[in-house]
Amino acid sequence: MLDSDVLKMYAQEGYFDKYGGRFMPETLMPALQELERAYIKAQTDKSFIRELAWYLENYVGRPSLLYPAQRLSKHLGGARIYLKREDLNHTGSHKINNTIGQALLAKRMGKTRLIAETGAGQHGVATATVAALLDFECVIYMGEEDTVRQHLNVSRMELLGAQVIPVKSGSRTLKDAMNEAIRDWVSNVDNTYYLLGSVGGSHPYPVIVRDLQTVVGRETRQQIVELTGRLPDAVVACVGGGSNAIGIFHPFLQDLEVELIGVEAGGEGLDSGRHSAALNKGRPGVLHGSFSYVLQDQEGQISEVHSIAPGLDYPGVGPEHAYLKDIGRVRYTSATDSEALEAFKLLSITEGILPAIESAHALAEAVRMASSMTADKIVVVNLSGRGDKDVESIVGYKGGHI
């Protein structure tokens, strides 16, 4: 089930060219090495591969649909837009592709406790869900600000039996939740598995999460060929840490005729200083265990960032994206809060689909692109999550003028 070039990446020992690495406290290094060994073993273990495939089909509900968004395409009057419906997965986002895989790995490693960070709460919910399913104790760290703007997801996690700990340090968002999860892991490393939700962090996480998310791209590639007889002209995905993007991009990396576009959170504009666009505006540095693009000041202190989308509200980005940016294989652009809101509204009224506000960033770019393309062109958008969780904060945004 895994791409052949995954093993090539391993030859580079945790680096994507100069990006990646493992900048973590010594206490955790043996655990990271143990995880890497367990993962390499699982990759070739037929029972693990079978078990994962079974859960993806019977529990997550894969394959997810590739839906031709005809009314949206007609409205834009340009390229045909297809939506990869990760929002239809169990728990409502792509996050469960990763959590089910890592939880099965944790089980094999004999761990009894799962911890995770969450921003929008989608990864927290997906972790709490598999913890319930596979009988783990579960603790989720979530920035206090996010527990307010995504309180529906807090209740979901609690109903699933997880303990949600609001993090009050720093900017009280995803970055701080991750700090706290790392501190928990340092303190409980013997029985605890840190179920990281994105393609950031120390090696081997960027590889494990990427591999588990490539199911999105593999299905998309097959489905678009079945539906249209050819590969798409462009694939668009939003990028916070970058897991849904790497998942859909990766199987297309060798298809140079397919343009790949990552959309970062432009917040109030790239020049406003209030955004989360690490690849567009950051510079290389070390955050949470890997060397990648980071929004930071001259002193190397990590910047406070902003996005309307809690899942994109993060000052770093996965190291593989840094590499793909530098080699020019993926174009990284951004969409502002209000562009994302417009796209959210547009998809809701043209197709009857409420997208996650994170995924609406990718849609915003697709909307921009599609109208200037001809009708024979095909654009695939990774609709990475559903928008139910965002309804309240969107209605509340700017006094309810949505």
Place this chain on the structure above:
Amino acid sequence: MSIITEKLRDLANRGETGLITYMTGGDPDINSSRSILRSMANAGADIIEVGLPFSDPVADGPVIQAASNRALANGATARRILQMIAEVRQEVSIPIVIMSYYNPILQFGLQEFCVQAQASGVNGIIIPDLPCEESELLRIYADKCGVDLIPMVAPTTTPERMETICSSARGFIYCVSVAGVTGVRDHIKTDLHALSSEVRRYTNLPLAIGFGVSGPGPARDMAPFCDAVIVGSALVELIAEQKYEEMEKLITDIKAALQ
């Protein structure tokens, strides 16, 4: 021999265990920091660790996180802290070690940081998020400047890692007493005797134990297993309350317990 190693060996030869004290540079501000550094030396510290504050200190507990925030809020930067160290260097003759997360040093420039640290009178650097796999380049620059890159080992460190870490160690080995973040603890479960014997199989360098040491009693309990104890959060807590005399007294008491 490095002056850090020499200092700890001299103490060992006299039958004393060294005391390494930690303070966050620029906490609560640069001027206070300057006098705290002086008082720590006067009160009996053998080596002083000066922390460079970082916005995301993942290896630190709440006390040192708060200290970092205070320092950053009052404008502490790596340059200002090095400058502060340079200013007290004539009065303070004991070794001074910088403790910093990797990114601020990376952004400063690895080579430039080592040059400036040396010029300011810094004798060593400890970086909690820089494991041996990633530390080679910085060690080359540090060696050129005569600054020790001091490594950390933890209770979870495997024998293979211990050997690798010790083979490129400089100054002393910073032995983390517990799997956890910095902060005072009532009880330390780790078998320190086993941990220290394991480290000593691979190196003759002095060994310092840190994380969780709160006062003279716990320090004395650790002394048989190490050449120095490191006290951080217990002192930073007093600094937070601006109880500088109590901080000096705690240092004096711990030092007395180690003699």
